[in-house]
Amino acid sequence: MSKKILEIQNIKREFRMGTETVRALKGVSFDVNSGEFVTIMGSSGSGKTTLLNILGCLDKPTDGKYLLDGVNIGGLERNELARLRNIKIGFVFQSYNLLPRTSALENVELPLLYNPGIPAKERRERAVHALESVKLAERLNHTPNQLSGGQQQRVAIARALVNEPVMILADEATGNLDSRTSYEIMALMQELNQQQGKTIVFVTHEADIAAFSGRTVTLKDGKVIKDCQNDNKRSAKEVLSSLPVSDDY
Amino acid sequence: MNVINLVRIAFKALQRNKLRAFLTMLGIIIGVGAVIAMVAIGQGSKKSIQDQLSSMGSNMITIRPNSNVVAGARLNAGSVQTLKIEDVKAIQKQAQYISAISPASSAKGQAINGALNWPTTIQGVSPEYLDIRAWTMKDGVAFTDADVTAAAKVCLLGQTVVNNLFTGGESPIGKIIRFNKIPFRVIGVLAQKGENAFGQDQDDIIITPYTTVQERILSTVYFQNIYVSALNEQMTDTAVAEISQILRVSHRLKPTDIDDFAVRTQRELINTFSSTSQLLTVLLTAIAGISLVIGGIGIMNIMYVSVTERTREIGLRMAIGARGIDILLQFLIEAILISITGGLIGVALGIVASRLVTIFLSWPTLISESSILLSFLVCAFTGVFFGYYPAQKASRLDPIEALRYE
Numbered sequence: 001m002s003k004k005i006l007e008i009q010n011i012k013r014e015f016r017m018g019t020e021t022v023r024a025l026k027g028v029s030f031d032v033n034s035g036e037f038v039t040i041m042g043s044s045g046s047g048k049t050t051l052l053n054i055l056g057c058l059d060k061p062t063d064g065k066y067l068l069d070g071v072n073i074g075g076l077e078r079n080e081l082a083r084l085r086n087i088k089i090g091f092v093f094q095s096y097n098l099l100p101r102t103s104a105l106e107n108v109e110l111p112l113l114y115n116p117g118i119p120a121k122e123r124r125e126r127a128v129h130a131l132e133s134v135k136l137a138e139r140l141n142h143t144p145n146q147l148s149g150g151q152q153q154r155v156a157i158a159r160a161l162v163n164e165p166v167m168i169l170a171d172e173a174t175g176n177l178d179s180r181t182s183y184e185i186m187a188l189m190q191e192l193n194q195q196q197g198k199t200i201v202f203v204t205h206e207a208d209i210a211a212f213s214g215r216t217v218t219l220k221d222g223k224v225i226k227d228c229q230n231d232n233k234r235s236a237k238e239v240l241s242s243l244p245v246s247d248d249y
Numbered sequence: 250m251n252v253i254n255l256v257r258i259a260f261k262a263l264q265r266n267k268l269r270a271f272l273t274m275l276g277i278i279i280g281v282g283a284v285i286a287m288v289a290i291g292q293g294s295k296k297s298i299q300d301q302l303s304s305m306g307s308n309m310i311t312i313r314p315n316s317n318v319v320a321g322a323r324l325n326a327g328s329v330q331t332l333k334i335e336d337v338k339a340i341q342k343q344a345q346y347i348s349a350i351s352p353a354s355s356a357k358g359q360a361i362n363g364a365l366n367w368p369t370t371i372q373g374v375s376p377e378y379l380d381i382r383a384w385t386m387k388d389g390v391a392f393t394d395a396d397v398t399a400a401a402k403v404c405l406l407g408q409t410v411v412n413n414l415f416t417g418g419e420s421p422i423g424k425i426i427r428f429n430k431i432p433f434r435v436i437g438v439l440a441q442k443g444e445n446a447f448g449q450d451q452d453d454i455i456i457t458p459y460t461t462v463q464e465r466i467l468s469t470v471y472f473q474n475i476y477v478s479a480l481n482e483q484m485t486d487t488a489v490a491e492i493s494q495i496l497r498v499s500h501r502l503k504p505t506d507i508d509d510f511a512v513r514t515q516r517e518l519i520n521t522f523s524s525t526s527q528l529l530t531v532l533l534t535a536i537a538g539i540s541l542v543i544g545g546i547g548i549m550n551i552m553y554v555s556v557t558e559r560t561r562e563i564g565l566r567m568a569i570g571a572r573g574i575d576i577l578l579q580f581l582i583e584a585i586l587i588s589i590t591g592g593l594i595g596v597a598l599g600i601v602a603s604r605l606v607t608i609f610l611s612w613p614t615l616i617s618e619s620s621i622l623l624s625f626l627v628c629a630f631t632g633v634f635f636g637y638y639p640a641q642k643a644s645r646l647d648p649i650e651a652l653r654y655e
Contacts, residue, residue: 058568058648079572086570093652097565101265111569113258116251159569 004067005166005199006032006055011064013050024050026222027064032201034166037193039202039210042219049171051219052203056089056169057081069166086114090160094172096152098144104131104155105140111163130158133196134188150181157188161198168192170202174209180243186212187236212236255575259582266555270587273551276544277591277631278598281624284537285599288620290606291530293613298525308485308515309381310347312336312475312492315511330471331500331509337475339499346488349478351378354462354469358429360414360455362421367413371404371428371455373462374476379439381478389422389437392458400460404433407452408441428455431465485514541624544591545631552584552639563643564651577644584636585629592628596621 013025024047032038042048053059054066057073058081066073069088076084085091090111098107108127112118118126131137134154144152153173160168170189174182190212192198202213210216211234218226263270314331337352344350354373359366376391378384392403406414406421415421421435433455442451463469479488489512496510556563563576571579599621603614 053649056568058652079574082567082570082572082575085568091568093565097561097568097652099265099562099565102261106261110566113251113254114566114570114572114575116254163570 003034004031005034005036005069006030006201007065007067008055009065011051011054011061011066013047013054013059014062024222025054025061028219028222028224029064030217030224030227032167032199034199035193035197036215037190037200037202037213038215038217039204039213040217040219041204041207041210043205045221046219047222048203048205048219050222052169052171055201056091057085082114086111087163088166090157090163090165090168092153092156092160092168092170092173094175096144096149096156096176098152098155098159100145101143103141103143104136104147104158107144107155108159108162111159115163126162127158130162131155133161133192134158148181149177150184153177153181153185154188157185157192161192167199167201170200172204173202174204174206180240182209183236183240183243187240190236252578255578256582256586259579259586262559262579263583263586269551269555273548273587274591274594276547277541277588277628278544278595280537280541280544281592281595281628282598282602283540284534284624284627285596285616285620286602286606286614287533287537288530289599289603289614289616290612291533292615292617292620293603293607294529295527296615297613308479308481310477310479310485310488310492310515311513312477312496313473313511313513314471315507315509330469332472332475333470334472336496336499337472339495340475340477340492343495344477344488344491346480346484346491347477348480349377349380351375351381351476352459352472353378353474353476354459354467354472356429356462356466358466360410361427362414362424365414365416367410369407369410369428369453369455371457371462371466373457373459373466375459377478378456378476381476382442384442385440387438387440388420389435391437397458397460400464401458402431402433402461402465403436403457404428405437405439405456406435407439407454407456409450409453410455411438429466433457479514489514537624538627541627541631544628545588545635548584548587548632549635549639552580552636553642555583556580556639556643559643560646560651560654563646564648564654567646567648568652573644576646577640580640580643581633581636584640585632588628588632588636589625592625595628596625599624 008031009029011025011028012023015022015024028047028051040048040051050059054061054073057068060073068084071084073081073084099110105124105127108130109123112123112126128137128140131140134157136151136154136158139147139151144155147155157168157173174185177185186209189200189202193200193214200213202209204210211230213230214233215229216226217224312332332352334352337350340347341350351374356371357368358371360369375397376393379386379391386405387408389405391405392401395401396403404426411421414426415424421438424435425432426435427433439452439454439456445451459472477488477492479485492512493508497508500509502509566576600616603616606612607614
């Protein structure tokens with residue numbers, strides 16, 4: 001369980017905006033071990049989006065070293081990064097980003113279509129399995145507009161899981177959801193983390209949500225200001241059961 | 250990358266936007282349909298002109314007097330009379346590549362039968378003329394060489410003349426008609442030949458021995474034309490050269506003199522008509538090609554809109570592992586699927602349209618495989634050509650910006 005999934009050493013990222021240079025990350029270092037549930041906290045402007053892009057292999061640091069599952073990202077080119085995203089990372093976005101007018105099953109199959117080694121039959125089986133693990137086995141052929149926000153996000157999580165990535169990277173994954181649904185999603189995340197040992201990196205600005213993770217890294221002005229284990233980690237399931245049952249849901 | 254997967258991805262993307270895909274296709278459908286229908290009409294009219302010409306006897310060679318230089322002034326073709334019976338005899342004797350020869354001398358006048366009269370042309374020819382023109386008898390018999398020698402006052406009537414002089418439906422055979430006051434005995438009626446390619450009524454004619462016209466009507470020793478049949482179409486050119494040689498000797502022309510006659514073949518006419526209808530085909534194809542290009546621009550336009558509209562989708566695909574080339578190929582395949590499907594529908598539409606034109610407008614059409622193949626290839630190429638640029642634009646998007654695109 002102590003295998004390092006992420007190794008970040010003194011990462012810097014600078015953007016050139018006309019004549020000015022914006023330093024979004026000013027030397028960030030931390031590691032994430034396999035099986036950890038880490039939240040990255042920070043207000044807007046703290047550099048967490050920039051960090052997320054780098055963690056997700058969508059962007060490369062200007063300086064510093066980033067190893068994802070032992071692979072140094074710095075030396076890779078676009079296509080190699082794409083391949084890495086395909087097999088190592090499962091993205092979950094704030095706005096779900098499901099393909100419209102496409103069934104849940106086909107949405108989940110999507111990452112596997114970009115992985116040529118997987119035959120059609122296995123692709124379907126794995127997609128069904130991923131949807132089952134997010135408790136949507138009954139909704140395989142529903143299109144996104146036939147699903148609630150929480151269900152859509154669960155489809156997105158299934159899509160992140162289907163390639164069996166080393167890390168799930170969630171970007172404000174509860175940002176568009178109401179409290180109850182947010183807790184449901186967090187309960188699902190906790191379940192995936194605890195029962196299946198998935199490594200989860202969850203970017204959020206809500207301290208409320210961060211409390212469900214095992215560890216919180218807080219960013220401010222492009223630097224890590226706090227990196228601590230959550231001693232009193234909350235269980236999303238318990239919070240959920242303590243919520244009054246509202247009949248408007 | 251697995252191309253089958255990409256085709257599947259592209260196909261699903263099109264399925265999500267059926268109406269838009271169809272509307273995009275419409276340009277290609279109309280373009281390809283227009284190419285095929287228009288080329289079919291062009292080819293059909295070309296073929297019908299050729300058929301018409303060969304019914305005139307496509308191995309026919311016509312000799313006419315040519316312009317001549319008189320005191321330094323060049324005169325009109327046919328303004329001089331140079332063809333005589335000696336020429337006919339010389340050709341008959343020496344030429345090896347001809348099967349039939351007939352001089353022709355014609356005059357206009359009024360044909361009269363009792364109270365009915367009709368302005369028409371009398372054509373003096375030899376009995377071989379009917380073979381040269383591939384003309385058959387409907388009724389009665391043709392005149393003979395003996396009638397030619399005797400300058401007999403016998404004649405064959407064209408159908409139009411019969412219709413105008415014998416309105417009661419009685420048989421004209423054996424009746425006496427008058428042409429310019431000269432009485433002729435009708436011995437035969439010619440089969441209907443219809444109008445020629447120039448719209449002239451070929452049946453509005455009276456045919457009689459050439460000697461009769463020369464001696465009794467025109468009082469001349471010259472002919473306006475000599476008609477010759479080559480052995481077959483392929484030998485027409487050889488026959489023309491041979492005839493020219495014989496006539497130059499017969500007319501005692503010096504090597505420096507220009508020909509005082511002109512030898513024309515039907516093939517030249519066929520070629521003239523062919524090139525005319527070729528022009529027609531090119532013109533129609535150009536119009537159709539333009540509509541195909543417009544269809545292609547339609548594809549490009551929609552693909553561009555599509556790339557912009559689906560920016561987030563592209564960002565997502567990149568985030569979950571699509572490489573630039575995958576995105577490029579996806580959009581390219583979408584464009585090709587649109588253009589090929591549109592092409593297939595267009596081919597069907599073009600064939601149906603050509604049939605309908607034939608059925609309802611009675612225009613001859615000829616659907617050529619080459620036009621189908623060509624327009625199909627062109628539209629596949631259109632798909633690649635007009636799909637590439639938007640596809641390339643999509644593939645170069647930055648996934649970070651694409652994902653945040655609103």
